[in-house]
Amino acid sequence: MSSLNIEIRPITPPDVPAISALAREIWLATYPGIITQAQIDFMLEQRYGHERLYDDLEDAEKWLDQAFLDGRRIGFAFSEIYKGEFKLDKLYIHPDVQRKGVGGQLIAHVAERARKLDYPCVVLAVNKRNEKAIGSYKKYGFAVREAIVDDIGGGFVMDDYIMEKKL
Numbered sequence: 001m002s003s004l005n006i007e008i009r010p011i012t013p014p015d016v017p018a019i020s021a022l023a024r025e026i027w028l029a030t031y032p033g034i035i036t037q038a039q040i041d042f043m044l045e046q047r048y049g050h051e052r053l054y055d056d057l058e059d060a061e062k063w064l065d066q067a068f069l070d071g072r073r074i075g076f077a078f079s080e081i082y083k084g085e086f087k088l089d090k091l092y093i094h095p096d097v098q099r100k101g102v103g104g105q106l107i108a109h110v111a112e113r114a115r116k117l118d119y120p121c122v123v124l125a126v127n128k129r130n131e132k133a134i135g136s137y138k139k140y141g142f143a144v145r146e147a148i149v150d151d152i153g154g155g156f157v158m159d160d161y162i163m164e165k166k167l
């Protein structure tokens with residue numbers, strides 16, 4: 001399959017409302033059946049509230065990338081230094097263009113940044129029941145390192161696998 005000709009650009013402050021809205025759209029297509037609607041709403045506010053995203057943009061150890069196809073914003077990838085490791089923190093592609101290699105291109109973009117910064121691997125956390133995402137990560141060289149249950153407040157937990165891709 002030939003890859004889509006996407007453009008990857010850094011997210012800037014004026015993009016914040018659109019990224020927040022895109023996150024909501026993708027989450028509502030992804031997480032019902034995996035986590036409750038109450039947890040979806042809680043996590044969207046916690047991670048994609050405008051103020052939170054503005055703060056992320058100010059953080060020197062976070063990189064927020066967005067992808068465009070023919071001028072349309074179709075996804076984003078956030079990466080960061082987390083506990084001394086290089087982490088792919090968020091990877092979300094619009095349902096219209098999933099399974100066309102866009103996730104793979106964003107993973108390659110983030111992995112290249114980690115490599116340039118001399119990190120030996122990229123890590124991520126993924127819900128244990130998010131089988132499509134786990135399949136995608138395995139396809140791009142990630143393997144499960146451990147299983148965790150992380151308290152995120154509000155009475156909710158993240159029931160995740162930590163996966164890593166060696167560079």
Ligand SMILES: CC(C)(COP(=O)(O)OP(=O)(O)OC[C@H]1O[C@@H](n2cnc3c(N)ncnc32)[C@H](O)[C@@H]1OP(=O)(O)O)[C@@H](O)C(=O)NCCC(=O)NCCS
Pocket residue numbers: 026030091092093094097098099100101102103104105125126127130132133134135136137139
């Ligand atoms: C998971 C995700 C980031 C992968 O990006 P993508 O651009 O769709 O994936 P790619 O085309 O690069 O990779 C395709 C692989 O992903 C997996 N995959 C993606 N969509 C799938 C689907 N609808 N059904 C089954 N497997 C799927 C498969 O392993 C697939 O490989 P295959 O086509 O050879 O079987 C994207 O589908 C997405 O945003 N999903 C919803 C949000 C999400 O779960 N994000 C990850 C949170 S940790």
